[in-house]
Every structure is written in C-alpha cells, then in structure tokens.
Amino acid sequence: MQAFEYASPTTVKEAVALLGNKWGEVDVLAGGTDLLSLMKERLATPSKLVNIKGLKELGGISAGKAGLRIGAAVTLDELMENAEIRKNYPSLAAAARGVSSPQIRNMGTVGGDLCQRPRCWYYRNGFGLLGAKDGKSLIPGGENRYHAILGNSGPAYFVSASSLGPALIALGAKVKLVSASGSRDVAVEKFFVTPQNEMSREIALLPNELLTEIVIPRDATKNATYELRQKESLDWPLVSASVALKMKGSTVTSARVVLGHVAPTPWSASQAEQMLAGKSITESVAEEAAKAALASATPLSQNAYKVQLARVAVKRALLAAASGRA
Amino acid sequence: MGTKGRCLVSSRKDPDVSKTGQSGFSRRGFMQGIGVGSGALGAGILENEAQAAPPPGGFSGPGGVAITLRINGKPTNLTVEPRVTLVDALRNTLDMTGAKKVCDRATCGACTVIMSGKVVYACSVLAIDAQGKDIQTIEGIGSGNKPHPVSMAFVHHDAQQCGYCTPGFVMAAKGFLDRTPNPTLEQVEKGLGGNLCRCGTYVGIRQAVLEAAKEIKGGKNG
Amino acid sequence: MANYSWPPMEKRRLMGKRLERLDGIAKSTGRAKYASDFNAPGMLFGEFLTCPHAHARVTSIDTSAAEKLNGVTAVRVIAKPGTEIQWAGAEVASVAAISEDVARDAVRLIKVGYEVLPHLVKEDDISKAGTRAKAAGETVTGDLEKAFSEADVTHEGSYGIPVITHCCLEPHGQVVEWKGKEINFRPSTQNVTGVGGDLAKNLQLPATDVHVKMDYIGGGFGSKFAADLWGVESAQLSKASGGKPVKMFLDRRTELTIAGVRPSAFAKVKVSAKKDGTLTGWQSDSWATGGFGGGGSPPLPYVFINIPNQKKNHSAISTNTGGVRAWRAPNHQQATYLTCCALEDLAAKLKMDPVELFAKNADLTARPEVYRNQLKKASELMDWGKKWHQRGDSGAGPVKRGLGLAIATWGGGGHNSQCRAVIHPDGAIDIELCSQDLGTGTRTIITQVAAETLGLPMSAINLKIGDNSLPPSGPSGGSTTVGGVSSSTRKATINALEKLYEAVAASLGAKQDELEAVDGRIQVKGHPDKALTWKAACQKLGVKVISEMGANDQKNPGGLNAQGVGGINMAEVEVDTETGIVKMKKFVAVNDCGLVVNPRLAESQIHGGVIMGICSALTEERILDAATGRVLNADMEFYKLSGVGDIGEIVAHVEVLPEHDKRGIVGLGEPSAIAIPAAIANAVANAIGVRVQRIPLTPDRVLAALEGRNA
DSSP states (O other), rough: OOOOOOEEEEEHHHHHHHHSTTTTTEEESSSTTTHHHHOOOOOOOOOOEOOOOOOOOOOOOESSSSSEETTOOOOOHHHHHHHHHOOOOOOOOHHHSOOOOHHHHHHHBBHHHHOOOOOOOIIIIITTTEEEEEEEESSTTOOOSSSSSSSSSSSOOOOOOSHHHHHHHHOEEEEEETTTTEEEEEHHHHHOOSSSSSSSSSBSSSSOEEEEEEEEEEOEEEEEEEEOOSSSSSOOOOOOEEEEEEOOOOEEEEEEEEESSSSSSEEEEEHHHHHTTTBBBBBHHHHHEEETTTTTTTTTOOOHHHHHHHHHHHHHHHHHHHHOOO | OOOOOOOOBBBBBBBBBGGOOOTTTTTHHHHTTTOOSSSOOTOOOOGGOBBBOOOOTSSOOOSOEEEEEEEEEEEEEEEOTTTHHHIIIIIIIIIIOOSSOSSSSSSOTTTEEEEETEEEEGGSSSSGTTTTEEEOOGGSOOSSSSOOOHHHHHHHHTOSSOOSSSHHHEEEEEEEHOSSSSOOOOHHHTTTTOOOOOSHHHHHHHHHHHHHHHHHHTTTTT | OOOOOOGGGOOOSSSTTTOOOOOOHHHHOOOOOOGGOOOOTTTTEEEEOOOOOSSEEEEEEOOOHHHTTTTTTEEEEOTTTTTEEETTTTTEEEESSSHHHHHHHHHHHHEEEEEEOOOOOOOSGGGGGGGGEOOOOOOOEEEEHHHHHHHHEEEEEEEOOOEEOOOOOOEOOOOEEEETTEEEEEEOOOHHHHHHHHHHHHHHHOOEEEBBBSEEEEEEEOOOOOOHHHHHHHHHHHHHHTTTTTEEEEEEHHHHSOEEEOOOOEEEEEEETTTTTTEEEEEEEEEEEOTTOOOOOOOOOOOOOOOEEEEEEEHHHHHHHHSSSSOHHHHHHHHHHHHHHHHHHHHHHOOOOOHHHHHTTGGGOOOOOOOOOHHHHHHHTTTTTHOSSSOOOOOOOSSSEEEEEEEEEEEEEEEEEEEEEETTTTTTTTEOOOOOOOOSSSHHHHHHHHHHHTTTTTTGEEOOOBBSOBBBBBBSOOOHHHHHHHHHHHHHHHHHHHHHHHHHGGGGGGGGGEEETTTTTTTTTEEEEEEEEEHHHHHTTTTTTTEEEEEEBBBOTTBOOOEEEEEEEEEEEEEEETTEEEEEEEEEEEOOOOOOOOHHHHHHHHHOOOOOOHHHHHTOOOOBBBTOOOOOOOOOSSSSOTTSSOOEEEEEOOOOOOOHHHBOOOOOOTTTSHHHHHHHHHHHHHSSSSOOOOOOOHHHHHHHHHHHHOO
C-alpha cells in the first residue's frame, strides 16, 4: 500500500468533513476486504483514509415509518442473522449468505457491498476500470467468461460485484448519501450506473458523500434470491437473481426481477417483470419469465453459458419465492 | 497512549545498526525488547516518523503511529504506519507468526484471527484499526501443555500436512464452534468456507471439527 | 554383515501403526516456525520489480529514485539494458528495504524502458503456434493402419488438460544473511541437502560457506528444489546491505506467475478394439507447453503400454510464460487423462462397462494382477456394479449421476540417504539426517523406524533434520523420501545397536549376535531375565559415544524399499445439466504402496492427492490473456481451489497385505495424485452422456458439451 494518513472519526459530521472533492484523494474504509486489496495492488492510492467503523450512526437495523433502516456499516453477518430480515426479506438474507466466507461476512458491510469495485481481472491487473489497452477494450476479444452479457455495448464490460444490490433493488430500497452540505436519498436502482469513461465510477456516490443507510419499504412481498456459484466455499457468483413479488392470493400483482453479475450494474429484467403481472407462478410461467428476462442478452465470445445460467437463476428464484423458500 | 515503540532504525545512511547489540542470525536477538505491555520492535519504521496517536477525528500518519493492541488479553504497545495490516504487525513486529500471509487478499483464510469474538482475515484489517478490539490469535488459545481442543482434534484426525493453512483453519474452526457448538457436517463445511488448504486435508478437518465440538461440550479440555 | 531387513509384520510395535504425526501439535498450535516465519534483528525485506510484458527487451533502467528513498538499503539490476525477457513476471530488479511496504514503494520508483516484442502465450490451438511448436517425430510400433482397418470399433477424440500452478501456500522464498565468508540460508525448500550447493554455485562460492536450515516448509509439490534467482538475489541484497538478513518471499501474484507450473497436454487420440474390448491400436498427436522451454511429453498410451499397434507424435510448444517445474507426478496426470478419457469413450461406444474394458486389457500393462485386484477392490468400495449405468442413461430430472474410472502408475524407490545414529552413554539417542518433512510425515516415519529398531518408545528418539551440516539425504521428490530415509535410518540404527551389543555382550554373558533390543532392554534373545535396561546398557559405554552411519543406495536398496506401483481411482459425481455445475459425491482411491509405515499418514497422502485432483478436475487453471500475455488469475480468488465443502466423500484404501509388505517401502505422494482428474472427467461423461473434452469441468464447458458445442 502507498502510505496514507488515517482518521477514525466518531460522527458522520466529522467524517464527511474529512472527505475530498475528487476521487482518489480520500477513501472511506469500512470492512476493508475490497479497499485494502485495491490499495495493495495500488489500484487505489488515497493519501487519506477515513475509517467509518467508529460511526455509531452507521450501525443497527431498525424498523421505522418509512420501512426497515439498515445502517451502512452493518455487517453481512448481522444482516443475515437479523430476525426481521430473515422473516420478511429472505432474499436479502440469502444474498448475504451467498458470500460464503464467514470472515468476509463478519468484516464486509452493507455499504461496502454496494460500493465495492468490480472484480474484472483486467481491472485488477492494472488495465483500468474499462480494461483497455491503447484505447481499445481488451475484453470483447479476450478472457470474458465472467463478464457482462447484458448492458455490454461498451465501454464497460465488467459485472457489478454487489451481492446485495439485486435484492435491494427488487425490494425497492433507497440509500441515503450524506455530504457536508446536506443529504439525498437515491433509489438503489439509480445508485448503480454504467461508467462511460475511465474517470467515472460505477456508483452515483460523489467523492464528498458518505453512504450512511439503506431503507427498505414496508411493502409485503414474496421474495427470494438464487445464486449460482461453482464452489460451495468462497467463490464469486456466476450469476444471481433476486425477485420480489407483490401478490394477491396466488396472483402476482407486480414483480421485480433483478439479475446480479450479468451487467455493469445489477440488471432489472423489466420484460420478465411485465410478463409476470397477473400470473400465478408455475414452473412454465417461471420458465417463460426467465426466457423474457434474458431475451435481450448479448453474450461475448466466451460467456454465452451465463445466459443459460441466468435463466436458471430467474426460474429458480421465482419458484423459491412463490413457495416461500428463499 | 502507550509508550513510543522502540524502533530498529535503519536507513541507507546508517545501514549497519544491527552491529551494535544483537548479532548473528538467532531469533533470540529479535525477541529482545518484545514483551507484554512493553514496546515492540517497530519493524520498518524510521524513528523520526513515529508519532503519538492524534485526537480522534484528525488524521495521523503516514509515518509510524504508537498504538496499543489488546492481543490474547494483554495490551501490547507497538508503532506502525497506518498502512500496516494486522497480519504484518503480528508477524513482522510482534513475531507472532502463527497467522500466515498467503493470498494477502481476503480469500484464503490463512491469516484468520478472532476479533471481538468474530473470525476475520488479518490481512485485510489495518493494525491501527484493530485498536480497542479483543484480538485472539492462535498463540492465545490453549497453552503449552494443554493445547486447545480444536488444535488437539486436528492432531487426532491428521487434519494437517504441511501445516501452513492450519493455524488459520484452527482459528476459523474455533470461531465457528464458539457460535455453533453442535454443528452438523454441512454446517462445518459452510462454516469453514472462508479457508483454503493446498495439501488436501479437508477430510481430517471435517472430522476434527466435529470431534472438537463434542470435546468442548464435554468440557474435558479447555 | 548385519541383517537390515524389516522386522516381520507381526512383530512390529511401531511400524505399521496408525500413529499421530509427531509435529502435529507444533503445527496446529501455530508454534511450528516456517522459513517465512523467521525474524531476526535488523532484518530487511526484499522485493522484485517484474516485467509486465510477455516478451520484451529492456532498453533502459533507472534505479536512482529508488536508491534515494528513505529506508532502502540496496537496489540491484537483474535485467540490464539489452536483456530479452521471455515471460511476464520475469525479474528485472530487486530492492532491499526496512519493510515490505518501503521495498514496494522503491520498486515502483524504478523506471524501465522496454521494447515490446511479439509473444505467444496460448497453446490450446496448435495451429496458431506456428514455428513455436516443435514435433518430436513419430514413433511407430506394429501396423496401425491394419489394426484400425480390422478393428470392430474405433474411436477418435480430442482431449485437453491445462497448465496449472503449484500454488504452495507458503510462497517461494527465503531469509539470507551474507556476512563475511558465511552465508546463512533459510529457504522454503524440498532439498535441504542440495540447495546450499546450488546457491553457492550461483554465487561462485565454495558450498561449504552456505549453511542451510529449515524446520518446516509450507508446501512444495515439486516446485522447491533449487536456490532460485530469489535465493541469489536475497544473498546479494544482504551483502549489499552490510550483511543484514534479507527476507524475500514472493507475493501471491508473482508466485502464481513465475514459480512453476504443471505443463498442459492436449491430444487428438484414435483407439481401436475388438468387439470384446481387446485394445488393438493407439494413435496420438499430442502437444503441450510448460513455458518458454517447451512442454512435457506425457507417456502415451498410459499404463496400457503394450497395445500392439501404435503411432505417436508429440509437439512441445514454446510459449512466453513462466516455466515448468516438477508437479506431483510429472506428466502422469496428463497421460492418464488423455488415455483414460479415450478408453472410457471407446467403452461407451462398445456399450461396455469400462471396469470390464480395463480388466480385459490388464495384460497390456506391466502389472496385470495388481490392476485386476485393484479394479475389484475399488468396484467393491464404490459399489460400482450396482451404481454404474450406460453412458447418459441417468434417468429423468436435471441432476444426473455418473461414475468414472482411471488408472495410475509410478516408480518411486528410495533416494540416496545417509543417516547417523548416535547413542550417548546416558542412553540419549540422536538420529541425524539432512532430510525435510514436507507435511508427508517424514519426521514421524523416521522416528517410528528408529524406535522400532532400538526397541524404544518414540519419545526416546531425538531427531535432527533440516540442517545441511547433517549427513546428506536426497531431495524430497518423486515419492523417494520415505523409502530413502527409512532405509538409511534402519541401517544406521542397526549398526549402532551392533556396537552397543559389542559393549554389553560380556556383562550379559552372551555373544554379540545373541542379543536383541526389546521393550527398552538389551537382552539375550528370548530371555527377558537376562537383560540390561537401555540406560544401564548405555552406561557400559563409559565415556565412549556410539556414532554409526547407515546409507540407502538408490540403485541397491537391499530389499528395504522398492519402486513400481499401480492405482485405481473411481469417481462419482452429480451434474446439474441446467447449470453445468459438477458436484463431487464420492471418490475411491485404491493404491498399492508396499510396506506401509504409518497407515494414518498414508491415508492423508491419498486424501491430499485426491483433493488436489478434484481442484484440477473442476476449477483450477492458469488463465492467460492472449493480447497482453499476462496471467489474469494469479490470485486465489480466480485461481480456484476447492474448499472444505467441495470434495464429497473420499475413501482411501491402502493395501496392507503380506504380498505388498514384502516388497519393502514405496512412496505414495505421487501415485496418489495421478488419476483423479481423469476419473472425474469420465464420471461426468457417464452422467451427462457426452464428453467434455477439456478440464477443468466448469459450467461453461459442461453446458457447451451438452449443447454439442465442444471446444
């Protein structure tokens, strides 16, 4: 790691006062499982690091008027073990459980999951967020088995690494972003953005802002996450699907179907969502929805299999949600 | 804060300070100066860079900062740059080399320690950020003549070959059993999903963790 | 001449027993000190600057900024301007500094100019290798054309097994202190006896100047025999830093890029057989890379060496990638994979159970009886007869089960080893040999043999290994250690005992050759009443110390150790045909291994071999980028190793029978690690009804095979 100055403030106010106005100058340290790796690779070289684990305001899970509030520094383990979440938001608990290392679940935070950088191996090997050399992306003609099959018309081909993003989007969650001059609420769906150039980020957070909390609305849904990984032990998902269904009896009144690890952002499968409204979930309906969800997929040279995998994930997530299995 | 770390100063202009005092290649010399509650060797810190910790809220570093870590129940003073990870502080500064540095990227679990009761990767915790936490390392579980039941179970089931992943696995298993005292085999497999072995000792590890659970519950040992 | 032969099976007290490994507690309590755990006062840290290009010429190098950095003690140029670099990750410069962080800061301050040259890093498609592929030339036996034309059935297939790395958890490296004339060298090595001389040679010093010490090694698997450039650079950095010790261990990225690989192997194979399964012809065009130097040549056809008609050719492809090192059974995983996949495909075409096909053709192997028996044993343990089905006949539902089989052989034998047994007048015993315990249990084995011979408990033996001032013993490679060290220890302890008998014979009123060492006594054979305790016997030595040598001669093991083993592996898998995800259900490994000194440790070796093979079959491969020539997954996140939940049930069967025992001791490290990927690949083919041509069996490959898009 490049040497840096370190601060561990105790209030959000103190913390945001320490942030910079440009990416790369000041980084925010939460769980550390991603940021410290980036710093060791010198892909992140902040001159200042602000540790936010001492901010009590960022902890805790509590039910309020607007819904369930989850502090940004809540760990994946706390999230997964929370009774309210297990009961009403099993898709979120399952997404956290999918991070199959207890150590990472103990360290990694909800905010960190949303803000982590892509695992694209071109990025991690120093070819930039967009994986380019001499101005040309290495990915479409390169090793792209884990890359995007949707939203991949370029210049970004990586997949969002967030485990919780798809579930939070499906549940209609919002994040609170706080800066020294105020705060704003952003739908998680809008929080993820596809960068158009090397200098931009894959999230809507500004360098002087801190993600402080996530709020999930109180809507009752049947929800589930289904994730496909090759290994049982710690391994990145090849694809995941989170669904949240508003039901009237056995009929879906409205559906959210969000895919993970298939695009530079979590991917809302709106065709599938529309198709599901007014239907009961059966094996064949789930299959049709899965097909619709991937209808616009444009796989790269090595990752057509992810289209099939994503279909399976959607189908299995829908069947799990309908049957009350997360 | 605690005492300023005693530093082995070395720089290009003064490349041979080790001539004074300790000599040779023995570990004994290294261990001088490390003790409970005393200053540890501030490996790799230039003396003029060491500074006391700043008030909360302000920045400290990038040079050495005097910190106190509570390791295995004992407060230990040392001086580290903010960029020093807990595993490097343990291994290079405190000569507690049970935790291993293998992937150094929060993947393999060889550096696993228990912090505030939870298993974590020490490669991905800054030492400076571990202040105020209870840190338990492999050196702090069991004792010389009475190893921890998990360590013993690893021996009984030959759950180790080269042994380099073993301390990390033992700590992961202990942390797991602290939370899951009556595990099923499936829970053991999931509970140790954050650790990797290359020699292929998982058959023994599964058995060892199940046995250790019984042993701990029976209170026969530790 | 003393009789060194092993005590009869029924008389052994310690050998053959399931004893716990002696260093188990040291390891599981974290007290075992590995080379990378060594700390010393004033110790410096060494780092490499490595080349980012797969092929380049260094045009300039400027180290001035690095030299000026506070805390840096030495900077050395390895690749001077003009040097042509042949793979990414190659060492360009080295730095020593007061901490790893400062050393890394310094490395980044070194400015290197490169002229980037064209590279080749991929070899899976030989048609793209051009002049980088060198064919060895055809070898022909019999009349293959005739065999093929007369065969009842022929099968043609393409198969591939990728380059993988050793991924030792303790990376390559060492601590070196070069002070004046003396070099203290603490490497992570499989070769304590030889590595000092290797360093000395590279530094143009007499071997006597290098003192090597290593207590524990965190994995080697064939990759840690030499002093290596990092050993040499650490020494030079130490010298340049006034003789301070320099610790230099490769970071994971460098480790997985340059510290050794297992070569790949690809082949187009054609086999033929009669209706009854008798093999009549084999043709293979194989190719491989192991880096710039080309690629290993797998011995084909594997095990079924006497197929009457054969035509083979192998091409070695030079690629701009990090070089090959021995990888636990060099060339054998590849050979059995290429052979057994083709045979399983042939069996499927014949609608024949492959166990029958293998048994039918056992006469084409060097040990027909061994394999027939092992096929029977393995089938029994797997319940093969009940579970096996015709290829693809796996019932309804998306999840399919299947069984697969593969075969192994290995040489082994015992390496040259010398042991010194010292009996002190107070009864204390030193057993000294410059060997190393890779985690295979070498410490435990030596102690079992010594204590068995001397009639004492294990705790009476003070074992010294891991120091090159001790009597030389071979490097730990090729499964030769257990045979070597156990034989030399047996001889040394018997020789020492003879001297003790000589000293006490008179006081027991017997001749020297009428004595025996039993249960802590020296006694007249069969007469516990005519005895001296061990201690009392040793006191008769007065001030004299007994120090006797024993040697194993690799070429003349005298019946104490042997070489040549066979093994049969069977896998049961479950494949989700919707996702292509393969899960291990059960694995059966049957190995013959001669006299088994410690069945517990033997089983651990087999478990380890199987689990390494599961990684290789399912997840593990080095992934290179054609355009940049870089290893993209030189980490432990995408260089995927199986975890504790990924291995299924493993049954290790060690044959402990008189007919094996009488052969003497045979190593097990290699043979246990050979046939696993092949067996698993065959099980997947059996489950899903089609062949996945290349491993690892990742979802993309499995789904492609199911859709008929075999790559």
